[in-house]
Amino acid sequence: MADNDETLTMDKVVSLAKRRGFVFQSSEIYGGQSGAWDYGPLGIELKNRIQRFWWKEMTQLHDDIVGLDAAILMHPMVWEASGHVANFTDPLVDCKKCKQRFRADLMPEDKLARKECPECGGELTDTRKFNLMFKTNIGPVDDGSGLIYLRPETAQGIYVNYKNIVQSNRMKIPFGIAQVGKAFRNEIVTKNFIFRTCEFEQMEMQYFVKPGDDVKFFDYWREQRWAYYQKLGVRMERLRWHQHGPGELAHYAKDAYDIEYEFPMGWKELEGVHNRSDYDLTQHQKFSGKDLQYIDQENNNERFVPYIIETSAGLTRQLLMLLCDAYEDQKVADKGNDDDWRTVLHFHPELAPVTVAVLPLMKKDGLAELAREIRGNLKEDYATDYDQSGAIGRRYRRQDEAGTPYCVTIDYQTKEDGTVTVRDRDSMEQVRVNKDELQEHLRSRIRNYGRK
Numbered sequence: 001m002a003d004n005d006e007t008l009t010m011d012k013v014v015s016l017a018k019r020r021g022f023v024f025q026s027s028e029i030y031g032g033q034s035g036a037w038d039y040g041p042l043g044i045e046l047k048n049r050i051q052r053f054w055w056k057e058m059t060q061l062h063d064d065i066v067g068l069d070a071a072i073l074m075h076p077m078v079w080e081a082s083g084h085v086a087n088f089t090d091p092l093v094d095c096k097k098c099k100q101r102f103r104a105d106l107m108p109e110d111k112l113a114r115k116e117c118p119e120c121g122g123e124l125t126d127t128r129k130f131n132l133m134f135k136t137n138i139g140p141v142d143d144g145s146g147l148i149y150l151r152p153e154t155a156q157g158i159y160v161n162y163k164n165i166v167q168s169n170r171m172k173i174p175f176g177i178a179q180v181g182k183a184f185r186n187e188i189v190t191k192n193f194i195f196r197t198c199e200f201e202q203m204e205m206q207y208f209v210k211p212g213d214d215v216k217f218f219d220y221w222r223e224q225r226w227a228y229y230q231k232l233g234v235r236m237e238r239l240r241w242h243q244h245g246p247g248e249l250a251h252y253a254k255d256a257y258d259i260e261y262e263f264p265m266g267w268k269e270l271e272g273v274h275n276r277s278d279y280d281l282t283q284h285q286k287f288s289g290k291d292l293q294y295i296d297q298e299n300n301n302e303r304f305v306p307y308i309i310e311t312s313a314g315l316t317r318q319l320l321m322l323l324c325d326a327y328e329d330q331k332v333a334d335k336g337n338d339d340d341w342r343t344v345l346h347f348h349p350e351l352a353p354v355t356v357a358v359l360p361l362m363k364k365d366g367l368a369e370l371a372r373e374i375r376g377n378l379k380e381d382y383a384t385d386y387d388q389s390g391a392i393g394r395r396y397r398r399q400d401e402a403g404t405p406y407c408v409t410i411d412y413q414t415k416e417d418g419t420v421t422v423r424d425r426d427s428m429e430q431v432r433v434n435k436d437e438l439q440e441h442l443r444s445r446i447r448n449y450g451r452k
Contacts, residue, residue, distance in 0.1 A: 006329050010264045013323050014193050016343065020401055022046065022323065023194060035187060035198035042402055043319070045353035045383065047201075050318050051180055053351060054203045057228055058178040065176035065205060066169055070157025072150060072182060073138065079149055081287035082156050082280065084133060087251055090187075092130035097122025132185045134198075150184040155310065157181075158206045159280045162306075163292055173294055173306060174217060176207040180315065192265050194316050201315035206308050208294070211278065214254070214307040218275045221309050222257060225273055229259070233348035233451050234325050238262040239270075252279040261321050270321055271313035278305040322351065326403060332428075345403030346426055349446040354404040355382040356442065359395050361411040363388050371410040374420065374435055378408075381439060400425055405449075406442060426452055 017023040021040035025032040039047055059065050079085050091104035095117035104112055104127045111117070115124040132152060139146035151157070158177045165171055180203045187198055194200075209217045222241075229239055244256040254275040261270045282305055285292040296302040326345040333340045349355055356378055360371035368388055375384050385404065387395045392409060399407050409421040419432040422441065433441045 006331075008264050008324065008327055010193060012329070013264070013320075013327060016327070016345075016401065017043070017193075017323065035196075037194050037197060037316075042353040046322070046347075046351065047315060047319055049351045049353070050322070051201075051203065051315060053232070054228075054313070054315075054318075055178065055180065057231070058176070058205050062176065064171075064174060065178055065207075066165060066171070068158055068161055068165070068177050068179045069181065070154065070161060070179060072184075073148055074151060074157065074160070076148055077287055078156050078160060078284075079133065079152075081283045082159075083251055083283070084149075084152060085131070088133060088152060089129040089131050091127045093127050094125045095120060095122045096125060130186075132187065134184045134186050151182075152185050153183050153312075154179045154181045154202045154204050155206060155280075155312070158204070159284055159308075160288075162206075162208065162281065163290070166294065172298070173296065174207060174209045174213065176205050178203075178205040180204075192263070192268075194320050195263070195265075195268065197316070200317070202312060203315050203318075204310065204312045206310050208306040208308055210296075211304055211307050214275055214277070214309060217309050218255060218273070221311055222273050225259060225271060225311055232322070232351070233346075233449075234261075234321070235451075238325065240267065242267075242269075250274070252276050261325075263321070263324055270317060271311065274310040274312070276308040276310050278307050280308060281305050322347065342397055342400050344400040344425065346451055347403040347405070348451070349405040349449050352403045352405050353383065354385045354399070354402055355406065355446075357385040357387060357395075357399045357404045357407045359386075359392060359407055359409045360388050361392060361409055365412070366415065367410050367412070370414060374408065374410060374438070378439065378442075382442065396423065396428075406445065408438065 020042055022043035024038045024040055026036035026038050027033040055067070059067050092101060093104045093107070093112070094101050098117060098120040100117070100119055102118070107118060112124070117124055134150040136148055136150060137146045138148045158179055162177065165177060180201060182199065183202050184199055187196060207217060207221060230236060238261055240260050242258045242260050244253065244258070249256055254277040256272060256274045258269045259271045259273070260267045281292045285305065292305060293303040294306050296304070323345070326347050328344050328346060330342050330344055331340070332342050358371050358375040358378070360367040371388070372386065375386050378384050385399070387398065389395070396407060405425045407423040409423065411421065414420050414435065418435050420435050420438060421430050422433050422438070423430045
């Protein structure tokens with residue numbers, strides 16, 4: 001049900017996400033597992049569509065980018081070389097009284113200086129470094145010799161396979177390698193629903209360029225990534241760039257920008273575009289002893305270690321962004337003293353978990369059978385839903401909450417002249433279309449979609 005207040009809050013998003021089967025708390029019947037979430041029927045469909053949209057953008061629309069799926073478990077020396085063992089840390093403090101833990105860099109400076117707990121006022125411990133990587137053991141004996149890590153990022157799997165892909169696929173610089181996969185970070189504090197979690201999925205692309213061309217391609221990929229969000233149908237006024245200052249730059253970065261989105265909890269990072277210089281391949285070359293230079297056969301066999309331009313986005317963070325961006329409590333009409341409101345998710349049709357809902361006006365008189373036949377014809381091309389329970393207005397509202405762009409209603413006129421009613425989610429306008437022309441009508445609407 002819609003809340004009669006147009007202000008967007010995280011509580012509204014979380015409530016809708018659970019109510020409609022987008023996201024559930026992991027292990028909820030046991031009290032829940034902090035920092036972990038499960039994606040329900042609508043959530044996994046939305047997540048898969050975001051992933052496919054990103055993958056098409058990177059690989060299908062760019063002739064010089066190929067894909068990879070690297071293992072989660074990698075040789076522990078990978079993380080020595082990358083700097084994660086030494087540098088992948090957050091500053092941690094504990095409260096001696098209430099036992100809560102805090103990231104020191106996110107605490108109010110005055111309370112940190114006084115060593116005062118922001119929750120209970122108790123005394124804080126000294127600040128210490130906390131490594132964010134999850135450790136586990138590989139092999140039958142847990143004696144420390146089988147130490148291995150769950151990867152904290154997907155990028156290193158691309159770097160250690162870079163030479164394999166150059167040789168097997170005859171790639172020529174500049175070229176990119178794209179990957180989508182799980183990553184794990186032992187966060188001190190997980191918060192804001194699925195924004196910061198211990199288990200998440202990344203969508204990363206590493207673009208290998210000749211030294212000296214890095215600035216040009218860094219600017220190019222900034223433009224490309226901004227254009228991607230325009231294609232997603234995001235309200236662009238809610239996006240902005242943030243350049244990392246000297247104190248913010250990671251140890252590997254020559255330059256870095258974040259695309260930030262205005263979430264209900266404020267402006268937060270959505271995606272990073274980084275100029276990583278030649279740091280990563282130089283480190284892996286040093287630690288592995290393998291030659292990772294690129295040989296430019298078209299330029300007198302010139303050898304060099306490529307620079308890398310990285311685009312790194314969180315898949316689940318984009319899902320949260322799209323839920324927030326699409327969400328609206330909308331006043332539809334006045335009915336005396338009782339205002340009529342609806343909750344609607346304005347997903348782009350290519351991202352919506354359900355594209356078309358088929359609704360027979362009545363269960364009887366052959367309307368249900370006709371509706372199932374029409375749904376069967378749509379299934380090959382669209383994600384469909386079928387709903388025959390309750391008043392048609394209530395069914396429209398249920399589909400609005402799920403973000404379904406189009407509802408097709410089968411009524412008694414359908415039996416007479418073969419036409420159906422197509423209802424648009426955003427405008428709520430309805431038009432009659434012959435059922436034999438329905439697929440082409442939907443294709444045209446999706447192709448020309450623009451959020452009002």
